[in-house]
Amino acid sequence: MPRRSVAVFQVIPAGRPWLTNSDSPIDDTLLADRIRAGDREALGELYDRYASLALALAIRVVTDRFTAEDVVHDAFVAIWQHIDRFDRSRGSLRGWLLTVVRNRAIDRIRGARPTMEVGAADERSLLRTGPNPTWELAIARISAIELRVVLATLPAEQREAIELAYFGGRTYREIARLTGVPEGTASGRLRLGLAKLRDALRVPVDGQSVAVPVRTDGEGREP
Amino acid sequence: MSSAQSDALDCARADELAGAAALGALDTTESQAITQHVATCDMPHAELRELLGSNAVLALALDPMTPNPTLRERIMASVAATPQAHRAAIAPAGDSGASIRRSRLDWSSVGLWRGLAGAAAVVIIALGGWNIGLRQQMAVQDAALSAIADVVIGGQPAYSVTGLAGSGYVIDSDGPGSTFLVAGLEELPSGDIYELWLLDAAGTPLAVGTIEVADPGLAVVALEQDLSGFALFAVTVEAERVDTPTGDPVMVGAIRN
Numbered sequence: 001m002p003r004r005s006v007a008v009f010q011v012i013p014a015g016r017p018w019l020t021n022s023d024s025p026i027d028d029t030l031l032a033d034r035i036r037a038g039d040r041e042a043l044g045e046l047y048d049r050y051a052s053l054a055l056a057l058a059i060r061v062v063t064d065r066f067t068a069e070d071v072v073h074d075a076f077v078a079i080w081q082h083i084d085r086f087d088r089s090r091g092s093l094r095g096w097l098l099t100v101v102r103n104r105a106i107d108r109i110r111g112a113r114p115t116m117e118v119g120a121a122d123e124r125s126l127l128r129t130g131p132n133p134t135w136e137l138a139i140a141r142i143s144a145i146e147l148r149v150v151l152a153t154l155p156a157e158q159r160e161a162i163e164l165a166y167f168g169g170r171t172y173r174e175i176a177r178l179t180g181v182p183e184g185t186a187s188g189r190l191r192l193g194l195a196k197l198r199d200a201l202r203v204p205v206d207g208q209s210v211a212v213p214v215r216t217d218g219e220g221r222e223p
Numbered sequence: 224m225s226s227a228q229s230d231a232l233d234c235a236r237a238d239e240l241a242g243a244a245a246l247g248a249l250d251t252t253e254s255q256a257i258t259q260h261v262a263t264c265d266m267p268h269a270e271l272r273e274l275l276g277s278n279a280v281l282a283l284a285l286d287p288m289t290p291n292p293t294l295r296e297r298i299m300a301s302v303a304a305t306p307q308a309h310r311a312a313i314a315p316a317g318d319s320g321a322s323i324r325r326s327r328l329d330w331s332s333v334g335l336w337r338g339l340a341g342a343a344a345v346v347i348i349a350l351g352g353w354n355i356g357l358r359q360q361m362a363v364q365d366a367a368l369s370a371i372a373d374v375v376i377g378g379q380p381a382y383s384v385t386g387l388a389g390s391g392y393v394i395d396s397d398g399p400g401s402t403f404l405v406a407g408l409e410e411l412p413s414g415d416i417y418e419l420w421l422l423d424a425a426g427t428p429l430a431v432g433t434i435e436v437a438d439p440g441l442a443v444v445a446l447e448q449d450l451s452g453f454a455l456f457a458v459t460v461e462a463e464r465v466d467t468p469t470g471d472p473v474m475v476g477a478i479r480n
Contacts (some may be wrong), residue, residue, distance in 0.1 A: 033472060091276050099278055103247065135277050144286060171243070172250060191240075
């Protein structure tokens, strides 16, 4: 039978874009579809791809390997359980996973904070997964070392604020107190630091096509 | 800022807090206020929207760390015991399109034998659970089926396909054609059909067959295309055979060529 090629991306009805997303790694898109359909092997594949990164993030936040593995466990189970909340139009499956890991790790170090219910980490992650492709393209484009280099170019006070917020789970008010600056200065440092990071990572866009060199060696971000 | 002030967050304040919002560095009240503001405000808040999503990038600056080997097993065990929220929500309703009720297996059906004659393959039946091994399952079935099962076990690649509609296998073939075997397909509303798809690595679907059944038991379908070059098999429910899927897949399985 002759092969029929169908341009599915434009004709799938809104709300049912289950095939692919040009802004996300195709493998992850398919993986999300399979997980949504109840394929446990797909969840295992997701683990194989990103568990080491998820664990690194969790350890960085909670500083204890045992607790970090609990966080990673809970995050993957949450991904499985609530895959229906994953919206590919807002970002990649990897980005969502890492956000869930980070949020759950933050919840651990904040303790039994009354406003942080068990499911809150996953709900918050939906807000955090933005539609702008800059970050997703950066993930595909650069290595960890290159990203560190970019972070190192930020002014020290902006980098410190970002690390306190992201890895330390501090609010900007807490950062202000910790660093002895007004709250507006602390929130400003976060904003300016992220904006500089975004600008440093931005990939030139030519019309509708974006050429993103994806590494395939050990330093690459693509599994 | 008080809670009352947060609730009345204006555009300038939302923009000021863009970095903190992107990094989750707001307290709960402010976080809710900024979420609500962005959702309802007519202004674009371009920078705020752009900064959202930055957090996953920061994680990539870390060196990956190898988990304890038992962590994967622990996660998979938990997953096996954890129903997915959307499936749990659908199941009790029992009346949502394809998800009405499971059919009982009919090992003696004419369709089964006719299909198996050309299939040279077999499936692990899932009505009683996926932990039942192929040989064990076959041992209680007809000897002829066991013989065919041996062919599969002897080297034919078989790919698990699961989902809301049922469980099955896509069987690769040494020769032309491949086969989809599925057990316990959910009954469809009158007129609807199951449509079968192969997708390549780019996500482009190719229609490779349909199943039109009211009480399918075990269905065996010869695919209209072999599996070479495809990455995914999927099943959708359609009103008629179409060239492009119109809905979410009700079954999905990965193909590893």
